[in-house]
Amino acid sequence: MEHLKAAVIGVGFIGKAHIEALRRIPNVDVVAIVDSFNVEEKAAQLGVPYAFSDYKEMLDTCHPDCVHICTPNFTHKEIALAAMERGVHVICEKPMASNADEAAVMVEASKKYDKICALNFHNRFYPASFQMKKMVEKGELGQIFDLSGGYLQDWLQYKTDFSWKILSAKCGKTRVTADLGSHWFDLAEYVSGQKIKEVFAEFKTIYPERMNGREAIPVDTEDYSYVLLRFDGGATGMAEFSGVFSGKKNQTVLRVAGTEASLEWDNEKVNDILIGHRNEPNGLLTKDPNLMDPDVAKIISYPGGHAEGFPDAFKQNFTAIYQAIRGKNSVNQFATFKDGLHIMRVCDALYESAHTGSWIPVM
Known part of the structure; x- marks a missing residue:
């Protein structure tokens, strides 16, 4: 080859x-x-x-x-x-x-x-997130009506923490909403099969200035944000994004609620899916190619009991993309520039909402 x-x-x-x-x-x-x-x-x-x-x-x-x-x-x-x-x-x-x-x-x-x-x-290429998508597609959750969670970090918790990402001239109009939220928005849409159509947001900046060495630098982007979402399939959503949440190093959480069951995934327990029921015991599905959808098994590199995480998701994503470059299909769909544009429109609408106090449609 x-x-x-x-x-x-x-x-x-x-x-x-x-x-x-x-x-x-x-x-x-x-x-x-x-x-x-x-x-x-x-x-x-x-x-x-x-x-x-x-x-x-x-x-x-x-x-x-x-x-x-x-x-x-x-x-x-x-x-x-x-x-x-x-x-x-x-x-x-x-x-x-x-x-x-x-x-x-x-x-x-x-x-x-x-x-x-x-x-x-x-995030699309963790076995757990792909399995969640398959369960939704098969109707195992019933009608999806709620998506919630967020993405939390603490590496910018102190005033003395500095990065180019705090400056809108380099990161764009939003910071955590685009930098962290973009991952979550794409994941929520990918798993649910529904697109975000309308948004409401509140942004907060904890430190109007941050220290870059001995120099005080004005901050014009948000340290954290709270967002409400309406999806085109009828679901509603709520999420928070923060770079100043003490103790959270890099936590992404997605909860999906349906009329028959619910799912919860936490990337700090990356191989596990919590499955919620009302009239039977709740379940825990841990990554195992023998227990997951056959398509999901195709993006699993190791047997059950062998953890797969951040580097493996990168490998599986890039594998799918390079297969496309060779003209071949993959069992899982990577995010395209078209998907990225939609997420940027979500972020721009959230910025407008945070500054107007209004619900804003995603154009």
């Missing part, structure tokens, strides 16, 4: 996770990285043959089949367009762009150049 060449642009925490996952996929070679700092040293540490500080030079020199964009949000559009113009497929980190207008340009370009363009909404 022909080997496909991958290049990773931005090799911080998430870029390195991409590289690790790619190396577990047969016949995909990571040939180049692009980064702004110490790129030659990073390439040597990561065992990548080519290193660049300019992504356009990398594209014109290495001619990769696919690029992975792991840079700050405000750079996503220009990098994706440059790649597509050169006939290169794109996998982009979330959120897709700084706003829905930029995301729309990216979608149009993907149509023009007919490239596979995907978002790394990796």
Whole structure:
């Protein structure tokens, strides 16, 4: 089988996770990285043959089949367009762009150049989340009427915690709502089969200023948000997103309530699904290919009793995307640029709601 060449642009925490996952996929070679700092040293540490500080030079020199964009949000559009113009497929980190207008340009370009363009909404590729989707599709929960949960972290809990993500010029109009919420919105829609059509939000900024060393920097994005949602299938939803929730390192929770049963998944107990009943004992389904839907079993790498988590979800997501690049189908559907645009429109509507105090339709 022909080997496909991958290049990773931005090799911080998430870029390195991409590289690790790619190396577990047969016949995909990571040939180049692009980064702004110490790129030659990073390439040597990561065992990548080519290193660049300019992504356009990398594209014109290495001619990769696919690029992975792991840079700050405000750079996503220009990098994706440059790649597509050169006939290169794109996998982009979330959120897709700084706003829905930029995301729309990216979608149009993907149509023009007919490239596979995907978002790394990796939560779709945990066995538990895929199993939940299958249970909903089979009608095991009855009619879905409620989705709730959220995504909580604490790495920006203190005033002295600083990141480029607090600045709207780099992350876009919303911070935690787009950075964390985008994952949750996509997961809720993926599992339920319903799209968010109308939103209401309240944003709060705990620290109007944060310290970057000795310099006080004004903060113009939210530290946490509470959102209410209406879905096109009749369900309602409620979620919270925070970067300042003490003790929560990286917790995503999704609860799905139907007229016959309910489901709950917590990514800190990533292999487990809680199944709620009224007239029989509640259940716990732990990842096991012999106990799950046959399609779910196809994205499980190890037998029951062997945990699979964050790196495995990346691997399964990228495997599906690279199969699409080869013209093959996968049992599970990765998120496309079209999906990413919809989520950006959800985030933009939430921003408008938070600043007007009104329910806002998702356009």
